[in-house]
Amino acid sequence: MKLQRSKLSALVLVLIMTSCAAKNSTTPSTPANVQMASLSKALADALSTASKSVITLRDNGTISQKETLDVQGYILVAANSGKQMDAQLVSASDWPTQKAAIIKIWTTAGLSTAKSQLSPTAGVILDTIINVVNQILAAVGGPAI
Amino acid sequence: MNPATIALIQLLNVAVPGGILLVKDIIDLFHKYPGLTPDQFLAIVKEVVTKADATYDATIAEILADQAAHKTP
Numbered sequence: 001m002k003l004q005r006s007k008l009s010a011l012v013l014v015l016i017m018t019s020c021a022a023k024n025s026t027t028p029s030t031p032a033n034v035q036m037a038s039l040s041k042a043l044a045d046a047l048s049t050a051s052k053s054v055i056t057l058r059d060n061g062t063i064s065q066k067e068t069l070d071v072q073g074y075i076l077v078a079a080n081s082g083k084q085m086d087a088q089l090v091s092a093s094d095w096p097t098q099k100a101a102i103i104k105i106w107t108t109a110g111l112s113t114a115k116s117q118l119s120p121t122a123g124v125i126l127d128t129i130i131n132v133v134n135q136i137l138a139a140v141g142g143p144a145i
Numbered sequence: 146m147n148p149a150t151i152a153l154i155q156l157l158n159v160a161v162p163g164g165i166l167l168v169k170d171i172i173d174l175f176h177k178y179p180g181l182t183p184d185q186f187l188a189i190v191k192e193v194v195t196k197a198d199a200t201y202d203a204t205i206a207e208i209l210a211d212q213a214a215h216k217t218p
Contacts, residue, residue, distance in 0.1 A: 033190050034190055034193075037190050037193035037194045037197070038193060040193070040194060040197040041193055041196055041197040041200070043197070044196075044197040044198075044200035044201050044204070045200060047200075047201065047204045048200055048203065048204045048207075051204045051207050051208055052207075055207075055211055065215060068215075069212065072208045072211070072212065075204065075208060076205060076208055079201040079204050079205050080201075080205070082197065082201050083198055083201050083202075086194045086197055086198050086201075089190070089194055090190070090191055090194055
């Protein structure tokens, strides 16, 4: 009797899986943590490029050393925030807890106010970073910065 | 539900932070990453995050080195 019930449960599960698979096989969603891990790598790459760009702009005289230090300060904030986000992604917390923590990390980082203090040339570098951060916030349902 | 299915769902709950997975979520995972075991799936997520962390660390080191080299006396 117990064995029959077990077999019946397995059969029901297979039927449910098969019917759902038929409906969802065309557009499978990317698991949230895979999407977030990919976005974190994209942000890390954007920060690396930004760091090299600002040094080049300083070295060729386009921006001042003070402005270089300002932009580097924001890149450091973003890099450390990215590391905090990574720690969340591999933590044992459930997804709603991780999402809330990730939103808090980025909305308190102060990157949005930073741009107003920079020249247009340096501001463009920060734009690329803010763009990726906004993709991250959109993925977790947070507000754009 | 047979023990293998229960074990699979438990493993997926570890692999995917999102609490209890729906059957649809499990199907999506296996369609998106066919042939991957839950352990392999988790390993991929961790590998991407580890690479991101290494890039963050390299950028931080680059900036600190540049700032040290351009410190005004």
